[in-house]
Amino acid sequence: MSSKHHKIKVGISVGDFNGIGVEIILKALKDKNITDFFTPVIFGSGKLFSYQKNVFKINTTFNYVQSAKEAANGKLNIVNLWKDNVNVDFGTPTEESTKMAIDSLEAATDALMKGEIDVLVTAPINKDEMMKQGFKHAGHTGYFEEKFGKKGLMFLVTEKLKVAVSTHHIPVSEISKNISKQKIKEQVRVLNQSLIEDFCIQKPKIAILGLNPHAGDGGAIGKEEIEIIEPAIKELFNEGILAFGSFPADSFFQPEKYSSFDAVLAMYHDQGLAPFKTLAYEEGVNYTAGLPFIRTSPDHGVAYDIAGKNLADEQSFSEAIFTAIKIFKNRNEYQDLIESRLKPRVLAHDNGIDEDLPEENE
Template identity: 75%
Template sequence: MSSKHHKIRVGISIGDFNGIGPEIILKSLKDKSITDFFTPVIFGSGKLFTYQKNVFKLQTNFNYINSPKEAQGGKINMVNLIKENSNIEFGVPTEESTKLAIASLEAATEALLNQEIDVLVTAPINKDEMIKYGFAHAGHTGYFEEKAQKKAVMFMVTDELKVAVSTHHIPVSEVAQHITKEKIKKQVKQLVSTLKEDFCVEKPKIAVLGLNPHAGDGGVIGREEIEIIQPAIKELFDQGIMAFGPYPADSFFQPEKYKAYDAVLAMYHDQGLTPFKTIAYEEGVNYSAGLPFIRTSPDHGVAYDIAGKSLADQTSFSEAIFTAIKIFKNRSEYKDLTENKLRTKVSHITNGVDEDLPTGDE
């Protein structure tokens, strides 16, 4: 359904309820006018959220439903996955909180795949605890890749800074063996498509970072730049893709440098996410780019140390919601534009006129 014809249905998975997930969800939805902009659909527990809203002294009313199909516009909808009371132990992951985190994620994802919600925003999870109870992935990204049967790019975004990472949650000792020329080329091409379709960037410019200190110093501190990264960038550039680098990571994240590009491809997790989270602070959003559906999350974790203390800042979660909405609208408009362009092209050819050829009266 086009975003022009209905309020976007934003699915929300609750993460570990002994962390700050429910708190930032409640705070993000506390404005009574929020449902004028979108329709929230939380996959959780009415009793759990009623308890937590009382802890944080928030006046939030829910529309309790059994299925996302029953969600109503103008209301904060709660899909009741469990009807029993929850044993809340703020700051401590438990079997109960972990299993509900898994159930919430799975139910929300099923609704997303069935188009019962339009986008999904995921609250923070404890990956280690979830693996103990049968979750087979080292994070959200791998889980969504499996569901989509397609590789995603972990893309951290704000309006001014967008950083992707070539390798995700793997040990630093294994990073070099996971970097290949073909992988870099594919990821840069995916970033270009994402920037065009989801962020309305007409001619994206991508900066690629080196792997080694000083981008290898001409091979003195490693040869990955010479043998893998530089050749990948050259082939991309020869194909008309504006990819540049490899740049030394230690000096790249200065405003006059990173602002000259539409996105940055870092080689590994901390190389990209450490400067991103330092610069973006509370406004950063994690976006799983390259998938057929839209999923975002805040750029922080479960924060057990402040759970239950009403100290959690909801800014990143709110940004994740509105980023998902913006991407949904941008993607819908891009699809409409390209389909209209194709229909126009077919119509011209059918009428014996190729619009790419001069007609004689130009």
């Protein structure tokens, strides 16, 4: 449904409630006017949120519903998945908190795929504990790829800095085996299309980092740049994608360098995320690009060390909400533009002047 004709429904999964997930959700939604901009739909437990709002002294009223279809505009809606009491043990993952994180994510994803919510914002999870409970993926990205049947790309974004990573949660010793010319080309195509469709950048410029120190130093410190990365860049450029590199990662993240590009593809997790979180920690958003549905999250984890202490900053979570909304609107506008361009037209040649006229039954 077009964002022009209804208030956007933002689904929210709660993550591990013994971390800071519920706290940042409550803080991000505490302004009574927040529902003027979107309709929140939280997938969790009414009793859990009632307990934690008292811990953090946040005066909030919830509307309890059985499904996202019942969510009311102008209210903070909770799809009440768990009706029993929950035991909160701040700072310590438990079987109960892990089970709710899984249930919340699965219910929210199901609602997203059914069109009951428009976008999904996920609070932080504990990947290790979830895998112990039978969750098959080391993070959200792999889960959504399986559910949606399409490859996604981990993409960290702010207004000024956007960084994607080619490999995610794998040991450093495995990185070299998990990059290839074809994989890089496919990822850059996804990145390029996301920048056009989701961020309204007509002709994106994309920087690609080298894998090795000094981008291999001409092959002296590794040959992946010569054999894999730079041939991929050349072929992408020949396709009309403005891909450049490979750039040494140690000197790339200086403002005068990265600001010349619309996005960066790093070769591995920490190569991209370490500088991103240093430069844009509070406002950074994790976005899964390339999927048919929109999912964002804050760029931090469960933060057990500060859980329950009323110290968590909700800015990244708030940014995740409004980034998801912005992308949803951008996608709708892009689709409207494409559909308008594809509408059949007939030409009139009266008086020697060509005019684009709609067909009679258009």
